[in-house]
Structures are given as structure tokens and as C-alpha cells.
Amino acid sequence: MSAKSITKHSDYIILLNKRAVIEKLLKxxxxxxxxxxxxxxxxxxxxxxxxxxDLKK
Structure with missing residues (x-):
């Protein structure tokens, strides 16, 4: 789930760098x-x- 507009509680957000675009995801x-x-x-x-x-690991 995207978290683009969330500014509070940054400890619940994961930053993902994908194709030179930083995506914010909710934990x-x-x-x-x-x-x-x-x-x-x-x-x-x-x-x-x-x-x-998990089978592929």
C-alpha cells in the first residue's frame, strides 16, 4: 500500500528505491x-x- 501523503509516524514507513524513484510503503x-x-x-x-x-529458497 502506498504511503505518499503520510508525513507523521515515519517509523511505520519503508522507503523502497525502485528505478530511480523512491516509493514509500506502509509496514x-x-x-x-x-x-x-x-x-x-x-x-x-x-x-x-x-x-x-518460501519453496523457491
Whole structure:
């Protein structure tokens, strides 16, 4: 999640230098929504992606 307009709490921001452009990224993101809106599916997909990345190490 991009953090371009955030100026406070700089300890929660990661600076990423990519192609001569410095990108600000948030360390923490919240997922919220109504019941049965697939929040759990998003978390499961992220866990699966992490598993696949770890397999290549």
C-alpha cells in the first residue's frame, strides 16, 4: 500500500528505491469489510503466496 501523503509516524514507513524513484510503503495494512466479503480469502491467498515463495529458497 502506498504511503505518499503520510508525513507523521515515519517509523511505520519503508522507503523502497525502485528505478530511480523512491516509493514509500506502509509496514502495516488493515483489511476490513462486511461479513462474508472475502477478507479471509485474501489472507489465505497471501499465506499461499508466501508458501510458494518460501519453496523457491
Amino acid at each position: 502495516v495494512v488493515a483489511i476490513y469489510g462486511a461479513n462474508a466479503s472475502s477478507k479471509s480469502n485474501i489472507l489465505e491467498a497471501l499465506e499461499h503466496m508466501k508458501f510458494l515463495v
